Amino acid sequence: MAEIIDMPKLSDTMSVGTLVKWNIKEGQKVAFGDILAEVETDKATMELSCTVPGTVLKIYAPAGSQLPVGDPICAIGKAGEAAPDPKGKPAAPKAAAAPIPETTGIPCIPAAPAANAAPAPQSDASRTSASPYARRMAEKAALNVAALAGTGPGGRVVARDVAAAASAPVSAAPAGPVNVAVAPPADGKGIQPDADVPVGGMRATIARRLLESKNTVPHFYLEVEVDAAPLMGLRETLNKRLAEQGGETALKLSVNDFILKASAEALRRVPAVNASWAGTSIRQHSAVHLSFGVALEDGLVTPVIRDAHSKSLRDIATDAKALIGKARSKKLSPAEMSGSTFTVTNLGMYGVTGFFGIINVPNAAILSVGATIKKPVIDANDRIVMGHRMVIGLSGDHRVVDGANGAQFLQALKQILEEPTLILI
Amino acid sequence: MAVITYREALRAAMREELQRDENVVIMGEEVAQFNGAYKVTEGLLKEFGPKRVVDTPISEAGFIGLGIGASMLGIRPVMELMFWSFSYVAFDQIVNNAGNIRYMSGGLINCPIVIRGPANGGTNVGATHSHTPEAILASHPGIKVVCPATPYDAKGLMKAAIRDNDPVYVMENTILYNDKGEVPEGDYIVPLGVADVKREGTDLTIVAHGRAVITSLKAAEILEKEHGVSVEVVDLRSIRPLDEETILASVRKTHRALLVEENKPFCGVDAQVAYLIQAKAFDDLDAPIGRVSSIDAPQIYCKRMEDQQLPHPARVVEAALKVLA
Numbered sequence: 234m235a236e237i238i239d240m241p242k243l244s245d246t247m248s249v250g251t252l253v254k255w256n257i258k259e260g261q262k263v264a265f266g267d268i269l270a271e272v273e274t275d276k277a278t279m280e281l282s283c284t285v286p287g288t289v290l291k292i293y294a295p296a297g298s299q300l301p302v303g304d305p306i307c308a309i310g311k312a313g314e315a316a317p318d319p320k321g322k323p324a325a326p327k328a329a330a331a332p333i334p335e336t337t338g339i340p341c342i343p344a345a346p347a348a349n350a351a352p353a354p355q356s357d358a359s360r361t362s363a364s365p366y367a368r369r370m371a372e373k374a375a376l377n378v379a380a381l382a383g384t385g386p387g388g389r390v391v392a393r394d395v396a397a398a399a400s401a402p403v404s405a406a407p408a409g410p411v412n413v414a415v416a417p418p419a420d421g422k423g424i425q426p427d428a429d430v431p432v433g434g435m436r437a438t439i440a441r442r443l444l445e446s447k448n449t450v451p452h453f454y455l456e457v458e459v460d461a462a463p464l465m466g467l468r469e470t471l472n473k474r475l476a477e478q479g480g481e482t483a484l485k486l487s488v489n490d491f492i493l494k495a496s497a498e499a500l501r502r503v504p505a506v507n508a509s510w511a512g513t514s515i516r517q518h519s520a521v522h523l524s525f526g527v528a529l530e531d532g533l534v535t536p537v538i539r540d541a542h543s544k545s546l547r548d549i550a551t552d553a554k555a556l557i558g559k560a561r562s563k564k565l566s567p568a569e570m571s572g573s574t575f576t577v578t579n580l581g582m583y584g585v586t587g588f589f590g591i592i593n594v595p596n597a598a599i600l601s602v603g604a605t606i607k608k609p610v611i612d613a614n615d616r617i618v619m620g621h622r623m624v625i626g627l628s629g630d631h632r633v634v635d636g637a638n639g640a641q642f643l644q645a646l647k648q649i650l651e652e653p654t655l656i657l658i
Numbered sequence: 659m660a661v662i663t664y665r666e667a668l669r670a671a672m673r674e675e676l677q678r679d680e681n682v683v684i685m686g687e688e689v690a691q692f693n694g695a696y697k698v699t700e701g702l703l704k705e706f707g708p709k710r711v712v713d714t715p716i717s718e719a720g721f722i723g724l725g726i727g728a729s730m731l732g733i734r735p736v737m738e739l740m741f742w743s744f745s746y747v748a749f750d751q752i753v754n755n756a757g758n759i760r761y762m763s764g765g766l767i768n769c770p771i772v773i774r775g776p777a778n779g780g781t782n783v784g785a786t787h788s789h790t791p792e793a794i795l796a797s798h799p800g801i802k803v804v805c806p807a808t809p810y811d812a813k814g815l816m817k818a819a820i821r822d823n824d825p826v827y828v829m830e831n832t833i834l835y836n837d838k839g840e841v842p843e844g845d846y847i848v849p850l851g852v853a854d855v856k857r858e859g860t861d862l863t864i865v866a867h868g869r870a871v872i873t874s875l876k877a878a879e880i881l882e883k884e885h886g887v888s889v890e891v892v893d894l895r896s897i898r899p900l901d902e903e904t905i906l907a908s909v910r911k912t913h914r915a916l917l918v919e920e921n922k923p924f925c926g927v928d929a930q931v932a933y934l935i936q937a938k939a940f941d942d943l944d945a946p947i948g949r950v951s952s953i954d955a956p957q958i959y960c961k962r963m964e965d966q967q968l969p970h971p972a973r974v975v976e977a978a979l980k981v982l983a
Contacts, residue, residue, distance in 0.1 A: 366913045366944040385945065386983050392913055392944040 235310025235317045236285045238269070240300045247274040251299045251567045252306065261289045263309060270296075270306070273567070275434035277375065277441060285309045291316030297568040363390035370395040375441070435532040446594045450510075451631040454589045457643040459650045461605040461623040464491055467653045489525065489579050490550040492602055494656045496577055497521045497541040497549070499646040505638045506629075507574050509595040515633055524573030524593060525553065527560040534560045535593055537573045546656060581605060587624035597633035598642070601626040623650075660843055665835040667809035668698050668774075671816035672736055674845060676706050679734060682820060684711045685725055686738030686775075695740045696776065696835055718748040722773065726756050726825075729771040734820055742777030742829060743789040756825040757800035772819045774828035777805075778869060778920060779957045780968050781832055788957035790920055792829050792867075793927045796898040802826040802850055803897040807871035809839035811895055814848025822850060831869045851899030855908065859890035862978055863908040865931055866918040867894040870950075870969055874918050877974035885975075887982060897927055905931060906939050913944035916981045918969050923951035948981035950974050 240250045251273040257263055267283040290308040294300055305319035363371070363378040367390045371378045374395065381398050383390035417427055432440065468486055475483045500507045500521045508517045521542035524535040536556035538549055559565045576593040581604040590599040603624040610620035625646065629639045649655055662670070675682045684690075684699055684706075690713040693700035703711040714721035718739065725735035739745055745752055756769050779788035796803040802824055806812040812830070819826035848854075856871055857878050866874040871893040878889035892908050894901065909915050915935055917928035932947045953967045 364913075364944040365941045369941045 235290055235308050235314050236287075237305045237308050237317055237319055238281075238285065240272070240302050240304045240306050241281065242302045243272065243274045243279050244277075247302060249299055249301050250274055252294055252296050253278055253567070253571075255292060255296050257289050257292075257307070259289050259292055260312075262312070263287065263289060275437065277437075283309070288312040288314075290314060293319055297566070297571075299567060361390060362387060364392065367392050367395045370399070374399040433531065435529075435534070439532055442594065443591045446592050450592050450594060452589075452592060452628050453631045453636065453639070455627045455629065455636065455639050455643055456587060456589075457625050457627075457647050459623045459625055459647050460610075460620060461650065462621040464488070464623075464650050464653045465605065465621055467491075484547065484550055484554075486546065486550050487553075488581065488605070489577070489602070490546060490553055491650070491653060491656070492579065492600070493523055493525060493538065493541065493553060493577055494544075494546045494549050495646055495649040495653070496575065496600055497523060497544070498649050498656055499642055500575055501542050502645040503638060503642040506598050506634055506642045508597050508633050509574070510597070510630055510632045518574045521575060522573045523549075524570075524576040524596070526576070526578040526590075527557050529560065529563075534565060534570060535573065535576060536560055536565055536569050537571065539572075576600070577602065581623070587626055589626040589628045592628050592630055596630075598627055598629045598639065600646075601628065659840040661838050662809055662841050663835065664806075664809045664812050664830075664837045664839070665696065665698050667813035667839075667841045668816055668830065669700065669702070670841070670843075671813040671820070672699065673702060673705065675734075675736075675817055675820045676702065676710055678845075679820075681732060682710070682734045682736065683728070684736050684738070685714050685721060687714055687716055687721075687740050689713060689738050694738065696832060698830075698835070699738065718744050719751060722748040722751040723755070725771050725773075726751055726759075726769060729756075729769045729825075730759065730767050734770050734772070736772045736774060736820060739773060739775035741783075741787050741789075742775050742791055742827075743787050744775075745773070745791060745795075746789070752825075752827070753795070753798050753801070757798045760824065761800055768823045769825050770823045771825045772816075772828060773825070774816070774819075775830060776832040776835075777829040778831040778833060779952065780869075780920075780964060782959065782961040782964060784959050785956040790829070790868075790922075790952075792827075792897045793921050793925060793930075795827055796927065797925075800824065802899065803829065804850060804895060805829045805868035805897060806848075806895065807834070807856075807866075807868055807893050809837065809841045811848050811854070811893070813841050814846055815850070815895060817845070818847040818850050821847070826850065829868060834869055834872070837872070848895065851896045851901055853901035853904035854893045854895055855890060855904065856893045857889065857891040859888040859912065861888045861912055861914065862982055863890045863892060863905075863912045863915045864918055864974070864978070865892045865894065865905055865908075865915060865928070867897060867927065868920060870918040870920050873969050873971055874974055876971040877918075877978060880971060880975050881978055885979065885982075887978070889978065894927075894931075900930070900934075902934055902938070905934065909935050909939045910942045913942055914981050915943070916948040916950065916974070916978050918950045918974055918977075920952055920968055922954050923949065924954060926951055945981050945983070948977045950977045 253271040253273045255270050256268050263283045264286050265283060268280045269283050270281050272279050272281055287309040288311060290310050292307045293305045300306060308316045361379040362383060368378055370392055376395060376398050378390045381390050381394050384394055385391035417423060468491060472485055504517065507521055508515050520540050523538045523541040526533050526535050538552045541549060573596060576596050576599045578590045578599060579602040580588060581602050584604050586606060587603040588601045590601045592599050605621050605623045607619055608622055609617050612618045627639055627643055672684060684702055688695050689699040690703040690711045722737060725737045728735050756771055759767050759769050777790050792803045792805055795801050804815045804819060804826065806815045816828060819828050857875055864874045871891065874891045878891055881887040881889050890908050890912055892905055917931050919926055919928050921927055928949055935947055950969045950973055958964045958967050
């Protein structure tokens with residue numbers, strides 16, 4: 234008798250889960266404990282382990298789908314058996330708004346949270362030798378037991394190992410709950426109410442992913458100053474002509490659009506930066522999928538422009554505009570936010586002159602773009618003149634990128650931005 | 659509080675119950691005129707007379723059957739077995755008759771019998787006189803089994819056993835008879851089915867019963883002094899009913915468990931305790947459950963070898979360090 238596996242409720246507050254990745258295919262045999270899929274909840278990416286041995290008859294929802302808790306995700310039964318009709322439940326992926334059906338007896342149990350969203354082959358937590366108590370402690374502390382060094386018999390991870398990791402200074406400061414009594418203002422008139430604001434799904438994801446990145450990726454930083462005058466000039470010319478042609482609906486190119494396009498071109502020239510750390514190998518990517526930060530009122534998201542290496546400036550600008558619109562109305566699908574190979578962040582519009590972002594794992598680097606400011610520079614004839622200068626920072630994953638090829642990338646980017654007509658062809 | 663021996667504590671329990679309830683009688687081989695093979699019943703014949711303290715023929719099947727019949731009619735016999743090893747010739751009476759009569763009579767007939775006597779190895783009396791049948795007997799629904807480790811528990815459990823309306827089998831230990839401890843004068847009971855934390859600790863739970871508790875306490879001292887390990891010792895006291903909560907609470911505190919008993923390991927009491935812990939405290943375990951039992955062979959007659967066969971502090975320390983690895 235085939236059993237339908239539903240989207241399990243993996244946390245108290247979970248109402249919708251995103252199927253990040255299927256580890257199984259239709260027709261594949263699965264045993265108790267096999268990891269069926271990775272599911273991202275509002276809190277973490279969790280592994281779903283199998284409690285119904287058999288053959289996968291049907292996968293109802295593809296990777297990337299967002300499903301309410303209780304919706305069928307796959308069916309497991311005997312080989313050759315017909316896949317059951319999922320009881321009239323909606324099989325197609327859909328938005329989070331649907332009512333949440335009560336689940337009776339969750340057929341899948343959450344394993345330890347997945348190490349991170351990197352496509353790198355993670356050491357499988359379920360195969361790590363760890364005591365049940367250590368696993369439970371790790372789950373509470375949001376640590377991956379597979380990443381811990383076990384000091385028990387045969388390398389088993391035991392409680393003391395988890396305790397040591399949890400109290401390690403690297404994660405203690407940002408991750409530990411802050412419990413400091415702060416006196417209210419003496420005059421009773423504060424700048425905002427004293428309150429513990431609950432951490433929402435997006436904030437929790439930001440916290441988890443960036444903490445993980447900063448704690449596990451060896452960041453190094455390079456900086457270059459770019460003469461932005463030619464770029465400003467080209468932008469002004471293009472926008473003027475576009476406005477004349479298109480009127481009200483004309484495309485308006487932002488500085489960021491140029492930087493995105495220039496980044497894609499620079500990655501084409503220095504492809505070593507378009508890669509990911511994969512544990513025992515470095516995975517190089519043939520396509521440039523450019524992620525860029527969009528600030529929202531309560532956090533930020535990083536939508537992805539696919540195949541940016543083969544897109545024109547106009548295509549990139551159009552894509553970016555559409556994605557920013559979706560981001561602000563919170564309509565980005567998980568697919569539109571995943572699979573990037575490089576990330577660009579820009580705080581220039583706030584007047585920030587330069588900064589270094591935290592790498593968006595599994596990217597090998599992140600570009601941080603500052604404001605274009607007027608300042609004195611020494612020109613080719615050793616005269617002090619007024620310049621338009623833009624400072625660009627690169628944070629690199631030193632496992633993948635070294636100083637030299639990171640610098641080559643910035644050199645290429647600088648050249649493209651300073652001679653921006655190149656990006657028009 | 660008076661400091662008396664385990665033997666005197668048992669005797670005090672019986673004397674007080676003989677005084678408290680005229681239906682309590684003592685029966686067994688040599689319990690009256692000879693004052694008991696191990697002098698547990700010393701002086702009771704003189705104090706209570708031959709109607710309350712009765713010598714029986716050397717026939718366990720016969721006199722245990724007699725006691726069971728008497729108990730069905732409202733007498734509360736406290737039967738002595740010279741060794742619990744001899745219970746095997748009265749197995750039908752002890753298990754089939756005593757253990758099942760309440761169930762098979764639909765609750766109309768109780769069997770408030772107590773059978774007591776030593777059940778231990780370690781005294782160089784050979785394989786047929788050294789059995790520890792608490793696991794065998796406790797595996798039968800309808801039967802209660804207790805194993806006091808200290809004089810205090812010996813008195814309190816014996817009184818609880820005598821007052822209980824079901825058959826309660828009290829396993830004593832000849833090596834403990836001379837152990838001394840503080841025992842309140844007068845009436846108190848140790849309820850059946852309530853374990854006792856004999857020593858508090860944080861790093862390891864040792865679960866033991868009977869003399870293994872004393873062995874474990876000695877091991878705990880060594881572990882603390884020589885290895886800096888804080889050991890909690892849980893004394894089961896009752897094998898059945900079993901105090902699951904005290905065991906589980908301790909394991910949930912220390913996350914590691916070592917089970918020590920003088921039984922042979924196969925189907926021993928601790929096989930059941932190990933099952934309980936993994937079933938109900940699995941997520942609290944930081945290491946596999948360890949076990950120390952008698953070495954799995956008929957009781958060895960050679961004294962020096964028998965001393966190694968039984969759990970002793972060095973073996974318990976060794977096993978504890980393995981669980982703590």
